[in-house]
Amino acid sequence: MKKVKDKLNPSKILVLGFAIVILIGTFLLRLPIATEDGKGLTFLNALFTATSATCVTGLIVVDTADTFSTFGEVVILILIQVGGLGFMTFGTFLFMLLGKKITLKERLLLKESINVTTLEETGILVKRILLFTAIAEILGGIILSIRFSFDMTVGKAIYYGFFHAISNFNNAGFDLMGNFRSLTSYENDPIVVLTICFLITIGGLGFIVINELYEYHQTHRLTMHTKVVLTTTVILTVGATLLIMLFEYGNEKTLDPLSLQGKGLGAIFQAITPRTAGANTLPLNELTHATLFLTIFLMYIGAGSGSTAGGIKITTFAVLVATVWSQMKGKEDVELFKRRIVVETILKALSVAMSGLAIVVFVTFILSITEKKHDFIVYLFEATSAFGTVGLSMGLTPELSTIGRIIIIVTMFAGRLGPLTIGFAISKKRKQQAYQHPKGNIMIG
Numbered sequence: 001m002k003k004v005k006d007k008l009n010p011s012k013i014l015v016l017g018f019a020i021v022i023l024i025g026t027f028l029l030r031l032p033i034a035t036e037d038g039k040g041l042t043f044l045n046a047l048f049t050a051t052s053a054t055c056v057t058g059l060i061v062v063d064t065a066d067t068f069s070t071f072g073e074v075v076i077l078i079l080i081q082v083g084g085l086g087f088m089t090f091g092t093f094l095f096m097l098l099g100k101k102i103t104l105k106e107r108l109l110l111k112e113s114i115n116v117t118t119l120e121e122t123g124i125l126v127k128r129i130l131l132f133t134a135i136a137e138i139l140g141g142i143i144l145s146i147r148f149s150f151d152m153t154v155g156k157a158i159y160y161g162f163f164h165a166i167s168n169f170n171n172a173g174f175d176l177m178g179n180f181r182s183l184t185s186y187e188n189d190p191i192v193v194l195t196i197c198f199l200i201t202i203g204g205l206g207f208i209v210i211n212e213l214y215e216y217h218q219t220h221r222l223t224m225h226t227k228v229v230l231t232t233t234v235i236l237t238v239g240a241t242l243l244i245m246l247f248e249y250g251n252e253k254t255l256d257p258l259s260l261q262g263k264g265l266g267a268i269f270q271a272i273t274p275r276t277a278g279a280n281t282l283p284l285n286e287l288t289h290a291t292l293f294l295t296i297f298l299m300y301i302g303a304g305s306g307s308t309a310g311g312i313k314i315t316t317f318a319v320l321v322a323t324v325w326s327q328m329k330g331k332e333d334v335e336l337f338k339r340r341i342v343v344e345t346i347l348k349a350l351s352v353a354m355s356g357l358a359i360v361v362f363v364t365f366i367l368s369i370t371e372k373k374h375d376f377i378v379y380l381f382e383a384t385s386a387f388g389t390v391g392l393s394m395g396l397t398p399e400l401s402t403i404g405r406i407i408i409i410v411t412m413f414a415g416r417l418g419p420l421t422i423g424f425a426i427s428k429k430r431k432q433q434a435y436q437h438p439k440g441n442i443m444i445g
Helices: 001-007 009-028 044-055 070-085 089-097 103-115 124-150 154-169 190-205 207-219 224-248 260-272 289-301 314-328 343-370 376-387 401-417 419-426
Strands: none
Touching: 001 089, 009 044, 009 070, 009 401, 044 070, 044 401, 070 124, 070 154, 103 154, 124 190, 124 207, 154 190, 190 207, 190 224, 190 260, 207 224, 224 289, 224 314, 224 401, 260 289, 289 314, 289 343, 289 376, 314 343, 343 401, 376 401
């Protein structure tokens, strides 16, 4: 037994832990009590939904509101919360409540789970993660509940308000609006749009960034990581908003019929939701190809490391851009905010980006074979959405074949954990090389 435990490194335990949570969710969603018709879901549909919820993706083969009972919806919500924060965060919190000491191995697992670089003050960090989460979700839930109370009964408004607050803070994208509509009914509503944009953005920054912002009044300093995340987030959000406004301004099926306020709300929501929430206020099938391609680009990038979001992460993107810029300027060092990026970080960023790109290309290729009724951009959009754990779909998900659904399930799982985590989990322990081969030169470009 001891040998088995020794072989389970943090990456393997994370992969196994997420798989167990998904299987438990699958079992619960198969129960007759989980659906409105009292028949439960088929195994594949239950597995797809449980994976989408645990991996905080939001892709759905059946409409959440029309298919699931309150029990089923609550199961999905719990899976979203556990998947968004990470089961190790909850496990550590339970250990603390029981008064048990957090061992070094558990600290290593938590470090891997939330993607932090040190083991210091793990207990304090876990408490703050849960506190930040509770504040954001409660505040968002109250605001949305008050707004929804004008459209439905108070009890239903509270349920809807907190469901959508939890779903969007965790960047999951599940909704209860029915008929696969997402939030298109509230495209011109500033309270709903801005509240959900705030929840998505905060959830996507990463808990390390939020913690640093919380401590800023004492430390008066921000690490390079936080500066990169905040700066890149602003640049991508503002830039994408302006481009979407440009691409869709005259589109009669999206922004054109809306007021100036509605156009702004629609553009900013469509700029934020691909990183990586999955809700939408504009009909995706009616967007211009330029906007769709921009959305695919944003879904691939994702949001901050150690957050509830997916994608290759904006820090990876920033490091790659900085590397290219340094090469173009003929500089030997790669620098960000007057700090030199070490070679190991650059290589890891390149590995993450290339692994993600390989997954998207492979899944797009498979979908283009198994699903034959759509344009190529639909397959690329679906593959990127699954890898980035976004949840946006141009309508392909409910029509997926059995093979297509299995492929998307695996892609969502890989996207949530990250290709490198899965790679470390299935690979053998690295051995130190006893010798090195002579250097060789290859012509590039």
